[in-house]
Amino acid sequence: MPRRTLVLAAILLLSMCSVPSISAQDSPLPGIEITCVNEENSLDLEVISGNAQAIAICTIENPSSFNEEIEIEYDGDGLSVAGPESLTLAAGDEQTIQIAVSSDSLASTIYNMTVSVQVTSVQGTPEDWATFLQLFLPSDEANIVAQVAEFVDLRVSSQPSSMILSSELMQPMSASVIVTNDGNVDDDVTVTIQNSAILNERDIGWNITSSGEGNTINSGGGSETYTIRFNPNPNMQEESFSVVIRVKSNVDNSESVDVTLVINTTAPEESVLDLTAMNIPSWAYAAAGTLALLFVLAIVRSVTKRAKKASKSYLDELDGIEEDFEDEDEDFEEDFELEDLDDDLDDLDDELDDLDDFEF
Numbered sequence: 141m142p143r144r145t146l147v148l149a150a151i152l153l154l155s156m157c158s159v160p161s162i163s164a165q166d167s168p169l170p171g172i173e174i175t176c177v178n179e180e181n182s183l184d185l186e187v188i189s190g191n192a193q194a195i196a197i198c199t200i201e202n203p204s205s206f207n208e209e210i211e212i213e214y215d216g217d218g219l220s221v222a223g224p225e226s227l228t229l230a231a232g233d234e235q236t237i238q239i240a241v242s243s244d245s246l247a248s249t250i251y252n253m254t255v256s257v258q259v260t261s262v263q264g265t266p267e268d269w270a271t272f273l274q275l276f277l278p279s280d281e282a283n284i285v286a287q288v289a290e291f292v293d294l295r296v297s298s299q300p301s302s303m304i305l306s307s308e309l310m311q312p313m314s315a316s317v318i319v320t321n322d323g324n325v326d327d328d329v330t331v332t333i334q335n336s337a338i339l340n341e342r343d344i345g346w347n348i349t350s351s352g353e354g355n356t357i358n359s360g361g362g363s364e365t366y367t368i369r370f371n372p373n374p375n376m377q378e379e380s381f382s383v384v385i386r387v388k389s390n391v392d393n394s395e396s397v398d399v400t401l402v403i404n405t406t407a408p409e410e411s412v413l414d415l416t417a418m419n420i421p422s423w424a425y426a427a428a429g430t431l432a433l434l435f436v437l438a439i440v441r442s443v444t445k446r447a448k449k450a451s452k453s454y455l456d457e458l459d460g461i462e463e464d465f466e467d468e469d470e471d472f473e474e475d476f477e478l479e480d481l482d483d484d485l486d487d488l489d490d491e492l493d494d495l496d497d498f499e500f
Contacts, residue, residue: 169278170208172229173201174257176282182250185219185243192246192288194425196239200257202229209262212237215254217241219286226260243288247360248324253284259462292392293322294329298385305344305372308409315401317366319387321357328355328390331366334398335384340406345371355390368401376405 145348174199177183185192202208208229214221223239239255258279296319303313321327331348333339339346351365382400389395 141236169204169260169276170206171202171204171278172208172210172257172259172280173203174280174282175199175201176254176255178282178284178286179282180285183241183284183286185241185286186289187246187291187293192243194286194445195256196223196241196253196255197236197284198239198255198282198284199234199236200227200229201234202231204262205231207210208259209261209263210482211240211258211260213256213258214239216241217251217253218245218249219251219253221253224374228263228428235413236482239284241284241286246288246291248288248290251286254281255284256260256281258365265273266455269485288324289327290391291323292325292327292385292389292395294327294389294395294397295320296385296387296397296399298399298401301400301441302404304404304406305370305376307372307374307376308406310372310374312369312371314369317368317387317399318363319357319366320361320363321359322361323391324359325391326359327357328360329357329364330388330390332386332388333368333383334386338381338383340368342376344376344403358479370403372405374408376407378407380404 185194220242299316357364
């Protein structure tokens with residue numbers, strides 16, 4: 141080292157010691173200082189367009205009586221950092237700089253950034269200052285604590301998006317709601333049917349069950365499946381309506397996602413004589429009942445009359461048959477005489493006698 145440089149440095153150091161009341165701004169030696177916001181409190185990186193971003197603020201001060209050229213270096217500890225790399229500060233001056241910080245990872249990781257400043261040259265001083273700066277390198281540094289802010293990002297889908305409930309088949313139907321947590325913090329969610337009154341009015345039963353042990357969904361793409369089961373009502377009408385399924389975050393009360401499920405209901409098949417489907421008033425049923433009763437009474441009366449008439453005719457016919465038999469009996473008695481029978485027997489004896497006289 142040149143002797144002249146050593147003498148100069150010794151003189152400057154002795155002068156600093158011999159003048160204790162001198163202010164920092166009047167320092168006879170070059171120097172630099174830096175302070176940053178968020179050296180203790182975390183700088184939150186907000187998620188924007190798929191990555192996390194923030195702006196860090198630091199102040200660089202020249203406490204000496206010389207104009208200085210400053211060089212700035214950054215260690216992002218895994219973060220991407222962009223800021224001014226050099227600047228010029230007049231004696232006793234300071235300047236605030238902004239540093240853009242970003243992260244492709246959305247994990248809620250804590251980072252310790254470092255910003256370093258160093259005096260590279262002093263303007264308006266003898267050439268021997270260059271040798272002095274190479275030996276002493278006036279510099280300073282500050283730390284910045286950074287972290288990707290916790291955020292909730294829920295993605296919800298349903299399978300199927302529509303279903304049919306049949307009041308004839310009476311078969312329960314189910315829909316699956318898949319909830320994915322794309323945020324960087326584990327989340328507890330609540331799944332409900334927002335307009336459940338539309339189901340209650342139609343007496344359609346429903347319940348929600350989870351495929352896991354609880355409602356906590358892990359961050360970074362964890363998912364959970366919720367099953368919604370619907371029980372049809374045999375008296376449903378043929379119609380179509382929508383229910384809104386809401387998934388709400390318990391970490392961020394303002395974060396919720398809705399999906400719509402279309403439900404089509406079918407009524408039982410109507411028969412030709414299904415009077416309930418005709419919207420017939422009650423008085424019409426009473427009138428029809430009265431007419432039916434009168435009609436039945438008329439039929440009974442007609443059948444009774446016909447039966448009486450047929451019975452009388454049958455009896456008359458029996459009487460006629462009986463009279464015919466009586467007439468025949470009388471005729472038989474008149475025609476049949478015992479004397480005629482005796483004559484016939486005498487004739488038979490004569491014929492037998494004739495046979496005895498016949499010789500072969």
